[in-house]
Amino acid sequence: MQRTSLTKRQIRGYREFLYVLPFLILVLIFSYYPLYGWVYAFFDYKPPKPLSESTFVGLKWFKSMVENEVKRKQLVSVLRNTFAMSGISLFFSWFPMIFAIFLNEIKCKPYKKFVQTVTTLPNFVSWVLVYAVAYNVFSNSGALNSLLKEWGWITKPIDFLESTSHIWFKMWLWLTWKNAGWASIMYLAAISGIDEEYVEAAKVDGASRMKIIWHITIPGILPTYFVLVMLNLASFLSNGMEQYYVFQNPFNKEFVQVLDLYVYNLAMGSGGYPLSTAFSILKSLVSVLLLFLTNFASKKIRGESII
Amino acid sequence: MAMKFKHKRFENFVPKKTVYRASVADRVISVVIYLVYAIFAFVCVYPFYYIFINTISNNDMSARGKVIFLPHEIHFNNYAQVLKIEGIGQALKISLERTVIGTLLTLLVAAFLGFMFTRESLWHRKLWFRIVAATMYFNAGIIPTYITMMNLGLLNNFWVYIFPVAVQPFYIILCKTYVESVPKELQDAAEIDGAGTLLLFFKIIIPVIKPILATIAIFAAVAQWNSFQDTLIYVTDKRLFPLQYLLYTYMNSASSLKALVSSTASATSLAASLAHAQTATSIRMTVTMVVVAPIMLVYPFFQRYFTKGIMIGAVKG
Numbered sequence: 001m002q003r004t005s006l007t008k009r010q011i012r013g014y015r016e017f018l019y020v021l022p023f024l025i026l027v028l029i030f031s032y033y034p035l036y037g038w039v040y041a042f043f044d045y046k047p048p049k050p051l052s053e054s055t056f057v058g059l060k061w062f063k064s065m066v067e068n069e070v071k072r073k074q075l076v077s078v079l080r081n082t083f084a085m086s087g088i089s090l091f092f093s094w095f096p097m098i099f100a101i102f103l104n105e106i107k108c109k110p111y112k113k114f115v116q117t118v119t120t121l122p123n124f125v126s127w128v129l130v131y132a133v134a135y136n137v138f139s140n141s142g143a144l145n146s147l148l149k150e151w152g153w154i155t156k157p158i159d160f161l162e163s164t165s166h167i168w169f170k171m172w173l174w175l176t177w178k179n180a181g182w183a184s185i186m187y188l189a190a191i192s193g194i195d196e197e198y199v200e201a202a203k204v205d206g207a208s209r210m211k212i213i214w215h216i217t218i219p220g221i222l223p224t225y226f227v228l229v230m231l232n233l234a235s236f237l238s239n240g241m242e243q244y245y246v247f248q249n250p251f252n253k254e255f256v257q258v259l260d261l262y263v264y265n266l267a268m269g270s271g272g273y274p275l276s277t278a279f280s281i282l283k284s285l286v287s288v289l290l291l292f293l294t295n296f297a298s299k300k301i302r303g304e305s306i307i
Numbered sequence: 308m309a310m311k312f313k314h315k316r317f318e319n320f321v322p323k324k325t326v327y328r329a330s331v332a333d334r335v336i337s338v339v340i341y342l343v344y345a346i347f348a349f350v351c352v353y354p355f356y357y358i359f360i361n362t363i364s365n366n367d368m369s370a371r372g373k374v375i376f377l378p379h380e381i382h383f384n385n386y387a388q389v390l391k392i393e394g395i396g397q398a399l400k401i402s403l404e405r406t407v408i409g410t411l412l413t414l415l416v417a418a419f420l421g422f423m424f425t426r427e428s429l430w431h432r433k434l435w436f437r438i439v440a441a442t443m444y445f446n447a448g449i450i451p452t453y454i455t456m457m458n459l460g461l462l463n464n465f466w467v468y469i470f471p472v473a474v475q476p477f478y479i480i481l482c483k484t485y486v487e488s489v490p491k492e493l494q495d496a497a498e499i500d501g502a503g504t505l506l507l508f509f510k511i512i513i514p515v516i517k518p519i520l521a522t523i524a525i526f527a528a529v530a531q532w533n534s535f536q537d538t539l540i541y542v543t544d545k546r547l548f549p550l551q552y553l554l555y556t557y558m559n560s561a562s563s564l565k566a567l568v569s570s571t572a573s574a575t576s577l578a579a580s581l582a583h584a585q586t587a588t589s590i591r592m593t594v595t596m597v598v599v600a601p602i603m604l605v606y607p608f609f610q611r612y613f614t615k616g617i618m619i620g621a622v623k624g
């Protein structure tokens with residue numbers, strides 16, 4: 001009796017595996033099989049010549065990143081941009097938290113709801129649309145320049161989009177415009193999880209609002225902040241390419257080409273296939289390493305893992 | 308608030324909300340907070356509003372940057388004209404198709420795998436789950452993925468928008484967590500009645516996990532609608548361009564836009580007055596509006612699903 005029921009269960013297990021199999025194959029094809037493509041980084045591969053006819057060059061492409069004068073300069077500039085963008089984001093990572101804290105101080109519910117709805121909206125438009133918005137508002141014939149001219153503050157339009165002054169900060173501003181409202185929702189959730197008793201007790205003791213924020217709210221949501229900073233650190237090299245791709249132009253390219261965009265630009269340029277792949281490999285390895293490191297740090301500091 | 312202070316008698320009935328006297332400093336802070344958030348809200352809304360009023364205003368005034376706060380001489384000619392531009396109708400069709408098909412498939416996979424990964428009977432359940440979940444943390448890179456797509460014949464193929472994103476580990480984990488939170492008795496009862504795995508999934512699980520499916524559906528749909536990078540990398544066939552990509556090309560090609568404008572103008576009627584004639588600016592803005600409108604329309608109604616999504620994500624993360 002026991003044996004037969006066990007086999008029945010096993011048969012069902014195999015059948016269920018067959019149901020799952022097609023999707024596992026999709027995963028293998030689209031996520032695992034491409035890893036085989038890493039071999040291109042070790043060949044002198046130039047499409048359309050097939051890989052079998054290409055020469056094996058070992059670590060030539062990896063070495064060329066630092067040995068070739070031009071490429072080394074490029075690499076330095078790309079890393080500088082990547083570190084600048086990720087660094088600024090990290091430096092201002094407290095912004096959504098503060099945004100949430102003061103938003104929570106608004107006692108008029110409909111207004112609070114309105115602000116929350118409106119500020120999360122930009123998160124759901126694509127970077128192309130963000131750029132379209134930027135173009136329409138900040139270009140030479142955009143809203144801002146028109147207005148400034150009408151008021152007589154300027155005679156010549158200001159080149160907000162093409163000029164490279166404060167370019168990293170401007171890129172951060174766009175990122176924040178798109179993400180801050182959305183990121184703050186997580187903190188709002190954390191704030192609503194703080195025990196009301198503490199706040200009431202503090203009020204009875206005559207604590208001012210700022211004191212309550214400083215001594216109760218902030219300590220209450222710091223764990224959330226910590227996790228998000230750790231995740232930020234883990235993805236330090238991954239700025240994504242879309243934002244920089246749509247905002248890049250011949251004038252600012254030198255300053256907005258981050259690693260992800262560089263890998264793309266190399267790939268699309270002529271003969272950059274192996275080098276681009278080599279960068280992808282290094283980036284993947286460093287990212288996984290960073291993930292493990294931050295996870296380890298999180299376990300040490302807070303006793304909880306982040307993944 | 309002021310009213311509440313007067314009715315001291317009622318204080319005892321609402322012990323949770325202890326009334327305290329707001330100091331002058333606190334009130335000043337309140338005012339500042341309201342103002343600052345009004346600015347934030349304005350900054351987030353005005354750009355969309357600006358584009359909208361320009362698309363429905365006198366195009367000549369709009370091109371000269373005269374439409375800033377209020378629309379002038381409202382007309383909807385731009386929308387009628389833009390939909391006639393070659394390629395836009397097709398792009399709209401592609402955008403809608405990929406959003407509908409892509410969302411349905413992603414949703415089905417997330418629900419099914421989420422459920423299957425809770426089935427203890429599934430042969431090597433944990434191993435398959437780990438293999439799927441691990442894909443969240445690595446990426447082969449642009450060239451290896453591109454070559455894979457090439458080998459699969461997915462370059463310049465509509466299905467490149469659908470299949471590579473069908474299995475989304477994060478959504479699967481959301482579904483799995485949700486199914487685990489549902490009482491197991493529900494499944495057991497159905498199984499005693501002789502329901503097989505698939506019947507169980509369609510008849511019992513799907514109705515129960517609808518709330519999480521709604522959240523995932525809205526995320527997947529927005530991601531599909533907004534997607535642009537896959538077209539950029541894998542597609543050169545103009546008939547497969549979605550709206551997002553078309554908009555991007557419009558933003559960067561003032562000269563070709565002018566050509567488009569003149570061709571549509573001559574094609575329609577030369578009698579169209581200057582005020583209604585399309586300019587590069589009007590086309591850009593109108594296409595922007597067409598691309599952003601679905602999100603604007605859907606967003607307020609589904610906001611709670613969006614919010615729920617990030618909360619569940621936060622608990623997991």
